[in-house]
Amino acid sequence: MEKTKGFIIVASKKRNFYLYAINLAESIRDYYEPEEECKICLVTEERFLDDRGRDVADDILFCDDHYRAKLWGMAKSPYDLTMYIDADMECEHEDIIKVWDEMKDHDVVFSALTDDRDYIYAERDFDTPEGSAKFTLCGGVCLYDMSKPIVREFMDDWWDLTFRQMNDSWWPEGYVDSLKSWDQFSLWWLVEKEEKYKDLKVGIFDDDLRWNYYNALNWAITQPETGPVILRHFSAGLNKDTPIV
Amino acid sequence: MSRKQWMDNAFWETEEKKELNCILELEDDVGRVTRQQMFLHRHDKGGSENELFNEVVDALGEDAIDKETVDRVERKAAEAEEEKVRDEEHNKARKLEKLFNYKMEAFEVEEIKNSKNRKLKAKLRRAKSKIEVDMYSIMILQDQLEAETNGKD
Secondary structure, three states, X not given: OOOOEEEEEEEXXXXXXXXXXXXXXXXXXXXXXXXXXXOXXXXXXXXXXXXXXHXXXXXXXXXXXXXXXXXXXXXOOOOOEEEEEOOOEEEOOHHHHHHHHHHOOOOEEEEEOOHHHHHHOOOXXXXXOOEEEEOOEEEEEEEEEOOOHHHHHHHHHHHHHHHHHHOOOOOOOOOOHHHXXXXXXXXXXXXXXXXXHOOOOEEEOOOHHHOOEEOOOOOOOOOOOOOOOOEEEOHHHOOOOXXXX | OOEEEEOOOOEEOOOOOOEEEEEEXXXXXXXXXXXXXXXEEOXXXXXXXXXXXXXXXXXXXXXXXXXXXXXXXXXXXXXXXXXXHHHHHHHHHHHHHHHHHHHHHHHOOHHHHHOOOHHHHHHHHHOOOHHHHHHHHHHHHHHHHHHHHHHHO
């Protein structure tokens, strides 16, 4: 049986994120051909949902207002092949339909945190009891195959570990507290330290800048190599707290 | 053992080669290295030749200083051009963020929020300027008004 495919977008805590999420979902539909094959799951708080959300989403899941509800939502995806996209992004190219080809034989696929893009990251390098380390995976977008039990377990664990690191019920010795707010840390921990995920096939999108282009990057020096941006990440340039109107 | 060396990136400040910009590198007995930037005149106020100036020219050679002067001008021009491009691209990025925020505001206008005209809303989303956003906003408003009028009929 063919695997189901769909996008998952999470908007919690702030209404602006809901508005960004609606825009993202609609922008995906703008470019996805044939549009009727475009499946979108919107994960949001019940208080935010309106007709726009009901119209644009095929599936709706209600979450709570946790800061990292995205990980809860990712673990609940109703689709086999799932493309998670941060709400503050926008689709701007028809190659969005090619996202499923990026799965290849990986279990999960991310964009990369690289040295040459270092200048836009708040906290990337850190000390560990074994020496210095750095985050190499960015969770802004994530393509994963929920038909694989190991991936389902991984997504559950990522959410669980993040939840626990943020409420102080789990934290390894020898790591600075400022890392607690980053889901990149729990991701790093699972991929690098957890024995059960040592065989998890973690991939990077080909020409990953196309799939997660931070608008804060300097356009003059950091550009995709093989084509235009598909998903643009506005992240830093948005005022997420001030009501839009 | 101490050491004194003129660095090979000295350059003429003027075409007349009357002023020289150079760096002297000094290493003391315990290996500490210091660098001193100097701006030297060929002649002092009384018109006498500057010995230090001549020392640098003798050490590095006039041709080498000529070449470094030309190379430096080209290098600085390239750097300035690169900086200009970076600034332009930076400004484009900021402009796009502002445009994105502006579109979000437009999508919150009641009539646009409630519009089911996906085609026009897609056009608004793809707009490249505020004027274009305004234009499609008006078209959506008109479309919405017409839809309401027809609905009443």
